[in-house]
Amino acid sequence: MKKKISKTAWVTGGSSGIGLELTKRLLKDQYQVCIFAHVGIQQAVKELSEISSTVNGFEVDVQNESSLNEQFAQASATFGTPDLLINSAGISIAKSFDDMTSQEFERQIQINLVGSRNVAHAALPHLKQKVQQGKRPKIVFIASAAGLVGCYGYAGYCASKFGVVGLAEVLRMELRNQKIDVAVVCPPEVDTPLVTEEHKNGSPITAALKQLGGSMSVHTACKEIYQGILSNKFMIIPSVQTRILTKISSLLPNVYRKQLDRKLDQIIERLAS
Template identity: 75%
Template sequence: MKNNSSKTAWVTGGSSGIGLELTKRLIKDKYQVCIFAHAGIEQAVTELQKLSPAVCGFELDVQNESTMEAKFAEAAATFGAPDLLINSAGISIAKNFDEMSSQEFERQININLVGSRNVAHAALPHLQQAVQQGKRPKIVFIASAAGLVGCYGYTGYCASKFGVIGLAEVLRMELRSKKIDVAVVCPPEVDTPLVTEERKTGSPVTAALKQLGGGTMPVDKACKEIYEGIFSNDFMVIIGAQLRILTKLSRVLPDLYRSQIDKKLDKIIQKFSL
């Protein structure tokens, strides 16, 4: 199955949501793709192989690096070293801090942040092999608007995604001399199964505040912009004009930004009598 003349991509979280949509776009661009996820692999691979036979899938838990190393070795034996690694695996638990258990908080840190570390570390030997083959491979972390600015009701998620951006920033510097590129993508809320599940328990305050970052983007629209950003030279890819404006305001005029958020928050809390 290995075709050394083709480009190869590995996508974690590739069985649903952003990961699945990006995989479809990669296939359209003639990539061989290996997807990795903790569930839904068989169904996703069946769907994707209707688009191309050059797709394979592996079940894994990003919290378990030793298992990941074995799965990545299988993937490399199937399609070769990756030109592109996209880490889209992640979870969100939308609860206020006082309602969230330590286990729920730690689970988000372990999957979103530690999992990102594990993916990059387990893939590194294969990325270095790609460099030896004359390629310039790239690691892309899917972070979030919640890694750029804090959001009510997302203590665990924000903490993990702020960490992912910090991890990517350092890896960008450390891997530069090894000829491995790094990028981090920060979308606003995207209409995926993860978000659908989250809305069942999320706070109305959170939902109202999200509108400041551009609201919820359809997955097709978001992934079109994400995909273009992945193949740009930008390290940080911020999705959506409204989120880019909000992020710039929070950095250039942080006190003004926080005062505006506080005013909005006070009105929302009063509205819902919280």
């Protein structure tokens, strides 16, 4: 007997990492899913089709709102408006501020922050159609713990992800009366292809400091993230360790910074010896 499709989800950055893993969970939960990504669409759809045939792929560049408008319109016309929109598209360049070019800095801002804006803006008319059908759709932004606390070696990434958290905060308020929910996800380091690539050339100081927030496998992180998406939470922070870290930084910022500086001095001294 053919499974009944209950809802439709759109996932940007759905061809790898967190976006791909969340798509797998959505398909297992009988969602129809449209994934949108810049690369890797065909391979991802092939892999996901082993879970469910209710997956479709579209090639987009989140920096190009015209492309998003076109592909979202096609997805909506063919497969229906989304109950859930997850924006997981993003990049990270782990370099010191001194070594990072203006182009590298701006690329992270354009993809992570401006791209989040473009995705939300292009999807909004389709989400409003879902509201007109008597539903309450949801936008989920995948940000980072680096959008809540600064991280050594991540000037561009932190700037972009702090911006994504701020964008989500505003949209949560502005879209509330329009019956569109908003959530933002702030995970610690997650073992994805993006992070694996970073580790090849990243700073040992960055690697050591990131352990303050801990590290998670993509499976464990997405299990918590998915549960958070299905709840009424606005801020979704997987990992108890990361929740404690961000709480201390928020409630006791001076204490947090002193401890961080002490840890940083110890790491630099150890590496110099």
